[in-house]
């Protein structure tokens with residue numbers, strides 16, 4: 081087999097609906113500016129004491145009382161801080177840095193992910209819009225709110241690919257697919273940066289594949305998979321200009337990433353060309369002792385620095401030990417200087433110094449709540465995924481008759497923000513009940529029963545009242561909400577069913593025989609098989625944020641048609657996990673026969689496949705054409721398809737393109753997403769959707785991690801989900 085080395089940085093060629101075209105990323109600093117920065121950094125390093133150098137690698141979290149930290153900043157022993165949010169505190173620390181000998185500005189970082197004041201839907205919901213431009217807008221707005229008082233770095237975006245919904249942090253990412261995740265990684269980096277924050281692409285790498293779905297657990301990932309699946313979003317984030325990368329907590333193939341020189345230096349820096357700061361995760365340097373790769377904190381600091389960790393986040397290992405390590409000759413001054421150089425270079429590139437070549441940092445103007453809320457609403461509207469809708473149960477129309485809204489979540493004003501600075505006063509949220517009443521209250525009867533004692537259905541309040549309310553109605557709209565505490569960091573689950581007594585409530589309501597439209601707020605895919613069977617309609621609303629319940633009412637009432645698609649497979653049961661549409665073929669493709677791949681007690685297929693999502697209208701795909709039957713390994717073809725709105729109302733559809741290489745040197749996935757476009761169509765309208773497919777995008781990696789574009793036949797599928805049936809073929813030929 082002839083291998084063709086291809087250019088390593090492969091940006092995904094997603095295209096979005098032209099009306100929402102994405103601006104190009106901030107261009108990298110011009111060469112002359114970079115040269116000036118280099119000279120300034122060299123001059124600065126030449127003036128620094130070892131203690132001041134170590135200070136630049138020190139990255140503690142604000143601790144009360146903070147006077148000693150202020151003093152340490154003045155002495156140049158703290159160069160960066162996290163969790164300083166209060167404007168008064170920010171000013172005090174800025175002043176302390178200005179009062180230090182070398183006046184080096186601080187990095188001020190927080191987890192501004194989907195919220196500062198206004199809460200946007202959670203990031204997995206951003207991906208469910210399949211509109212990277214909306215994610216870019218969301219990130220920009222969060223950043224603009226955050227950047228006003230001096231915070232200059234966000235610990236975002238989280239771009240870990242994951243096929244395991246047991247892992248609670250899937251809420252922070254873009255799901256299971258490297259192509260989709262790369263598009264969203266780049267968009268989020270662009271957005272936060274546009275809004276005035278530097279970014280931390282995290283967590284490099286493989287954090288989304290912990291064994292058993294257990295947070296912080298080790299991942300076993302083959303080299304080929306590492307490059308095919310987990311690294312591409314980081315390449316995209318680097319291409320979009322991320323200033324920093326955060327290393328992940330876990331081991332990859334037995335070596336903790338924080339001490340993994342191959343991953344952090346050979347791969348991230350040398351191969352991917354990342355020239356910014358690499359930081360540890362929170363306390364991850366001391367935790368090298370828990371991993372059993374360092375006997376003491378000194379060894380931990382030495383291993384982390386040597387692996388390529390520039391900033392020791394909250395670990396105090398560098399501050400306490402690097403001086404001694406240098407004195408003992410175990411760490412060289414060159415190694416320290418190289419890390420300090422990267423930190424100072426990024427600070428210059430961010431414009432934090434007054435004398436930054438090319439100009440000091442300009443903070444984007446403040447945004448009004450109204451503008452941020454409008455953006456949050458826009459994201460929420462397109463993030464809901466209608467996974468079932470038999471008999472056009474939704475939207476609610478006058479013909480739906482009396483509606484019973486059931487569920488304490490319908491009166492909840494919790495915006496489910498997590499990681500946002502909790503102490504800030506949050507803008508008010510409309511409840512689903514209020515929002516729905518405003519829409520349908522005048523034309524039809526809307527009954528309400530909370531049913532549960534709390535929004536997340538941990539206990540009943542009055543089950544009998546809920547049942548009676550359902551009986552008095554023609555349609556039940558039941559809202560169930562997964563507790564935010566069961567998603568996110570440190571929130572792995574072994575059970576993916578509805579939590580608390582929510583399933584019991586659903587059973588009781590189903591017994592009334594009334595049609596049920598179920599809305600589920602969740603931060604991860606759940607196994608909703610039994611719920612699916614009991615309801616007429618089912619909508620995944622994720623955790624939709626400050627504007628979310630209003631947007632939900634707009635969609636339920638039919639003002640807006642749902643247009644979200646699943647960025648992650650919904651399994652039938654937890655035993656199917658990890659599960660993905662892009663599995664490799666097996667020796668025995670699944671059939672009814674026992675001795676084929678699958679389970680004796682469950683179907684092999686998921687409940688809802690990746691890419692699935694319905695609208696209130698229908699779309700048909702036809703006329704697939706491929707511009708040429710073959711292309712060379714540096715070539716490209718165009719795939720065209722006609723999409724028609726065949727239903728009664730306007731809607732948006734995400735046309736998705738998947739490929740499969742039929743025969744190759746290694747088994748290739750059954751399908752791989754290689755293009756998507758969200759388009760708006762009026763009833764009866766038809767559009768030609770065009771995808772450009774480059775041979776280089778069909779590369780895979782071999783066991784040594786080398787990219788290969790292997791000649792051979794490919795099938796291409798276009799349609800509304802990963803089960804699309806409209807297909808064609810083409811070939812990649814050797815020159």
Ligand code: BGC
Nearest residue numbers: 162191235282283361362569
């Ligand atoms: C998380 C990071 C986060 C950091 C700082 C860690 O526990 O893994 O994603 O940025 O804390 O809050």
